[in-house]
Amino acid sequence: MIGLTGIFLLLGVMIFLQMPVGFSMALVGFFGLWYVTGINSALSTIGTETWSIFSSYGLTVIPLFILMGTICFHSGVNKSLYETAYKWFGRTRGGIAMATVMACAGFAAICGSNNATAATMTTVALPEMKKYNYDKALSAGSIACGSTLGVVIPPSVVLIVYGIQTGQSIGKLFWGSTLPGILMAVLFVLTIYLVCVKHPEWGPGGPKVRLIDKIKATPGMAEMFILFGLVMGGLYTGAYTPTEAGAAGAFFALLIAGTIRRKLTWKGFVSSITDALKVTCMVIVIIWGAVIFGRFLTISRLPFLAVDFVSTLHVPPYMIMVCILLIYAIAGMVMDALGFLLISIPIFYPMAINLGYDPVWFGCILTVVTTLGAITPPVGICAYVVSGMAPDIPLSTVFKGVFWFIPAYAITMGMMILFPQIALFLPSLVR
Amino acid sequence: MIIGLDKFSNNLNRWFNWFGGIALVGLTGIACANMLMRILGSPFKGAYELVGFFGALVVALPLGYAQVNRSHISVDILGRRYSAKTKRFVNAFNSLVCMAFFVLVAWQSGGYATAIWKRGETSETLRIIYHPFVYVVALCCLLLAFVLLIDFLKTLRPQKGEK
Amino acid sequence: LTAPAQAQIKLSYANFPPAPTFPCVQMERWKTEIEKRTAGKVKIDTYPGGTLLGAKNMFDGVAAGTADIGSTATSYFPGMFPIVEFVDLPVGWPSATVASAVLSELVEKYKPKELEKFKVLTMFTCPPANIMSMKPILGLEDLKGYALRASGTGAKILGLLGAAAVGMPQSDVPEAIQKGVIKGNVSSLEVMKDFKYAEYCRHVTSNVNLFVVSFAVVMNQKKWDSLPADVKKTMDDIRMDQAIWTGRYVDNHVKESMKWSEQTHNVQVYKLSPKEISRWDALLKPMIDTHLKDVEAKGLPAKAILDDTLKLKEKYSKQFPD
Numbered sequence: 001m002i003g004l005t006g007i008f009l010l011l012g013v014m015i016f017l018q019m020p021v022g023f024s025m026a027l028v029g030f031f032g033l034w035y036v037t038g039i040n041s042a043l044s045t046i047g048t049e050t051w052s053i054f055s056s057y058g059l060t061v062i063p064l065f066i067l068m069g070t071i072c073f074h075s076g077v078n079k080s081l082y083e084t085a086y087k088w089f090g091r092t093r094g095g096i097a098m099a100t101v102m103a104c105a106g107f108a109a110i111c112g113s114n115n116a117t118a119a120t121m122t123t124v125a126l127p128e129m130k131k132y133n134y135d136k137a138l139s140a141g142s143i144a145c146g147s148t149l150g151v152v153i154p155p156s157v158v159l160i161v162y163g164i165q166t167g168q169s170i171g172k173l174f175w176g177s178t179l180p181g182i183l184m185a186v187l188f189v190l191t192i193y194l195v196c197v198k199h200p201e202w203g204p205g206g207p208k209v210r211l212i213d214k215i216k217a218t219p220g221m222a223e224m225f226i227l228f229g230l231v232m233g234g235l236y237t238g239a240y241t242p243t244e245a246g247a248a249g250a251f252f253a254l255l256i257a258g259t260i261r262r263k264l265t266w267k268g269f270v271s272s273i274t275d276a277l278k279v280t281c282m283v284i285v286i287i288w289g290a291v292i293f294g295r296f297l298t299i300s301r302l303p304f305l306a307v308d309f310v311s312t313l314h315v316p317p318y319m320i321m322v323c324i325l326l327i328y329a330i331a332g333m334v335m336d337a338l339g340f341l342l343i344s345i346p347i348f349y350p351m352a353i354n355l356g357y358d359p360v361w362f363g364c365i366l367t368v369v370t371t372l373g374a375i376t377p378p379v380g381i382c383a384y385v386v387s388g389m390a391p392d393i394p395l396s397t398v399f400k401g402v403f404w405f406i407p408a409y410a411i412t413m414g415m416m417i418l419f420p421q422i423a424l425f426l427p428s429l430v431r
Numbered sequence: 432m433i434i435g436l437d438k439f440s441n442n443l444n445r446w447f448n449w450f451g452g453i454a455l456v457g458l459t460g461i462a463c464a465n466m467l468m469r470i471l472g473s474p475f476k477g478a479y480e481l482v483g484f485f486g487a488l489v490v491a492l493p494l495g496y497a498q499v500n501r502s503h504i505s506v507d508i509l510g511r512r513y514s515a516k517t518k519r520f521v522n523a524f525n526s527l528v529c530m531a532f533f534v535l536v537a538w539q540s541g542g543y544a545t546a547i548w549k550r551g552e553t554s555e556t557l558r559i560i561y562h563p564f565v566y567v568v569a570l571c572c573l574l575l576a577f578v579l580l581i582d583f584l585k586t587l588r589p590q591k592g593e594k
Numbered sequence: 595l596t597a598p599a600q601a602q603i604k605l606s607y608a609n610f611p612p613a614p615t616f617p618c619v620q621m622e623r624w625k626t627e628i629e630k631r632t633a634g635k636v637k638i639d640t641y642p643g644g645t646l647l648g649a650k651n652m653f654d655g656v657a658a659g660t661a662d663i664g665s666t667a668t669s670y671f672p673g674m675f676p677i678v679e680f681v682d683l684p685v686g687w688p689s690a691t692v693a694s695a696v697l698s699e700l701v702e703k704y705k706p707k708e709l710e711k712f713k714v715l716t717m718f719t720c721p722p723a724n725i726m727s728m729k730p731i732l733g734l735e736d737l738k739g740y741a742l743r744a745s746g747t748g749a750k751i752l753g754l755l756g757a758a759a760v761g762m763p764q765s766d767v768p769e770a771i772q773k774g775v776i777k778g779n780v781s782s783l784e785v786m787k788d789f790k791y792a793e794y795c796r797h798v799t800s801n802v803n804l805f806v807v808s809f810a811v812v813m814n815q816k817k818w819d820s821l822p823a824d825v826k827k828t829m830d831d832i833r834m835d836q837a838i839w840t841g842r843y844v845d846n847h848v849k850e851s852m853k854w855s856e857q858t859h860n861v862q863v864y865k866l867s868p869k870e871i872s873r874w875d876a877l878l879k880p881m882i883d884t885h886l887k888d889v890e891a892k893g894l895p896a897k898a899i900l901d902d903t904l905k906l907k908e909k910y911s912k913q914f915p916d
């Protein structure tokens with residue numbers, strides 16, 4: 001029960017005291033650990049975890065991709081990208097938000113982390129959507145949800161963890177998650193379309209552009225596509241790993257900004273670095289808080305109780321699957337999804353297999369449901385990132401925007417349950 | 432007095448942020464150099480350790496600067512409903528509590544650095560000492576606590592629009 | 595519900611790798627055995643996958659009481675465990691069972707100062723590291739400049755052998771192998787199946803037995819002191835048994851994994867001739883000499899420990915052939 005108390009305390013500190021979210025999670029986690037395991041343990045945790053999280057190799061992908069984004073921003077690469085996109089898709093209501101979701105999907109193919117995707121896409125896309133008078137909630141929601149494609153579309157941190165935990169082929173999992181990722185992206189686009197039907201002023205349509213002008217404007221996308229090609233190319237020829245792709249991206253962005261564009265001034269470069277630092281610091285402090293709070297939740301055994309609860313249910317197999325997904329959705333609201341995955345897989349995985357579900361399918365659907373945790377309040381790291389990077393968009397607005405996209409997640413999972421082939425078709429083609 | 436402290440803190444943080452920038456450029460450089468060397472057939476086997484250490488600097492050095500610029504986000508649902516006085520009280524409370532907490536974090540991180548120094552702990556592959564990096568992280572937490580202290584002192588003075 | 599006559603003793607046990615890996619399997623086995631042998635008097639909550647403490651924070655975390663018991667690899671702390679490190683030297687361990695038994699006896703005999711602050715519950719090692727690669731490695735010549743991943747000690751050993759040692763955290767390896775960023779991995783061979791490396795590494799050189807990684811399971815000393823005598827005795831009695839059980843389990847797991855790799859992915863397995871292996875040993879000898887010197891400088895009987903290590907290796911190799 002101390003676990004639940006901790007969650008309510010966290011909500012109180014965050015909502016009533018408005019303490020920064022990273023600080024609140026660390027603080028409540030600290031007091032929770034103190035209560036459960038004693039002051040020495042709580043102090044030791046903040047001492048050792050601070051270093052181990054800050055120095056984590058896996059997290060360095062975040063500053064590197066953010067740097068790539070800020071360099072693109074300050075050298076105007078994304079501005080020309082969006083000008084072109086506006087000519088092509090601007091006439092459709094919500095067209096720029098749709099293009100942004102597609103850009104998120106493309107970026108997700110090079111980056112395995114949704115936080116890095118959120119940070120990069122916020123830098124690249126948010127100012128542009130603002131320029132075209134898009135609604136703040138819709139813009140922020142599109143980016144926050146689009147960025148969750150970062151882990152659904154391979155490469156993906158969650159699938160790697162699942163693969164290592166369950167001994168499934170990571171290659172097959174990657175193939176399996178590809179179609180669900182694309183399906184999700186399509187559903188996001190559809191969501192934007194429907195939202196804009198209801199609220200046309202949220203994604204105002206632009207003027208009509210002649211085809212010839214569209215074609216003339218197309219070279220404006222070239223730089224971004226060259227950058228994308230360089231990063232993807234290196235990734236698929238084995239020149240570097242997905243973690244290293246961030247560094248390559250930052251380097252190539254600098255190269256393009258400096259040589260093709262010649263628009264990146266020293267001042268722009270300094271701003272790129274400063275912005276990247278601020279955002280990195282903010283994102284990783286939130287992750288730091290989430291880890292410390294997660295340690296406390298773990299030792300409170302609340303997540304274990306939740307898992308045990310489902311494993312004792314006597315209901316039909318599909319209901320058990322729905323319960324498992326619900327537990328993930330609820331756990332994802334309050335703790336780091338990856339942390340809960342590590343705790344729960346040893347119990348849920350054999351359960352799902354015994355019920356006759358395919359292990360690859362299960363991995364893919366878990367990826368969708370855990371990524372939902374990154375955008376649901378109160379602990380929704382991707383939503384935090386978007387809001388943190390756009391000072392004029394309060395957190396509540398981001399969550400409001402995110403709300404519209406929740407059905408897309410539910411439909412993706414529902415379709416995966418009804419048509420498992422969505423996740424199983426591609427893996428069946430590879431050996 | 433507060434104005435002086437504030438100025439001092441801003442300058443200090445700007446410097447730390449500069450070093451953070453250098454660390455970020457260094458981080459990119461190390462990672463790229465490692466890829467290049469691996470393609471050329473002579474990988475630098477400890478690169479990922481250095482990447483981690485520089486990553487820590489990239490996060491830690493701007494800690495104070497990010498606080499000065501209010502980059503650490505909070506939930507704002509109730510924010511607009513609070514009266515100026517309540518707001519000031521809440522801010523004072525937050526700054527004070529967070530300051531105390533980051534003093535603890537700095538103290539414990541420093542203690543951790545001292546511990547690995549004393550037992551001669553080195554990194555796994557390069558076998559280099561790394562406690563200086565941990566000390567920098569501790570120092571940066573202390574700087575954040577200092578910024579929070581100034582934030583607290585500022586809340587003690589009546590704000591505009593409040594009697 | 596009837597509570598047991600005596601109040602239960604609750605212990606928390608943290609481990610860093612994912613639940614299906616052998617360090618966690620041995621943790622569950624230890625938990626089951628202790629709970630059984632104490633007839634429910636002791637209850638143990640396990641935390642696999644670094645959910646409570648990570649590998650590097652394990653010793654500090656157990657000392658501070660975040661977990662009562664913790665298991666981690668001493669090999670991740672180079673220079674910190676000079677006596678244990680004798681087992682990490684490239685002396686050609688035949689199996690995890692032998693190496694685990696020797697490690698346990700060495701620790702028993704020399705009572706390393708660096709483990710004094712803790713109660714050592716058991717010690718074990720992983721199976722000997724061998725080479726899984728995308729091309730056949732049949733001799734030192736094939737190894738020259740070849741990009742192989744290894745961690746810590748392994749990277750040093752690969753460097754001495756002339757390979758291009760790539761340092762990379764375990765979490766990055768599956769993708770790096772898949773994409774061909776690295777051409778293979780050097781570690782104990784159960785990962786061929788566990789991480790599905792067999793899909794990409796079709797060649798295994800299986801008898802070079804380069805090194806082992808040592809693990810320690812430690813308990814917070816205060817917690818240990820607070821335990822009743824009979825529980826202490828139960829835990830002490832199981833110490834050597836647990837080490838050998840773990841070695842046996844993971845050695846069998848390697849066999850199973852290799853069988854699977856050969857059957858499902860047509861993996862080719864090579865055994866090098868004793869003559870070729872002696873060439874490798876010659877290159878690795880300086881590493882042993884350096885360690886001897888380093889440990890002597892610390893005022894420890896280095897030569898005696900090494901002799902004991904080798905003597906025990908002979909003894910247990912006979913006791914646990916294959």
Ligand code: NA
Nearest residue numbers: 108111150153
């Ligand atoms: Na991805």
Ligand code: NA
Nearest residue numbers: 332333373379
């Ligand atoms: Na959430």
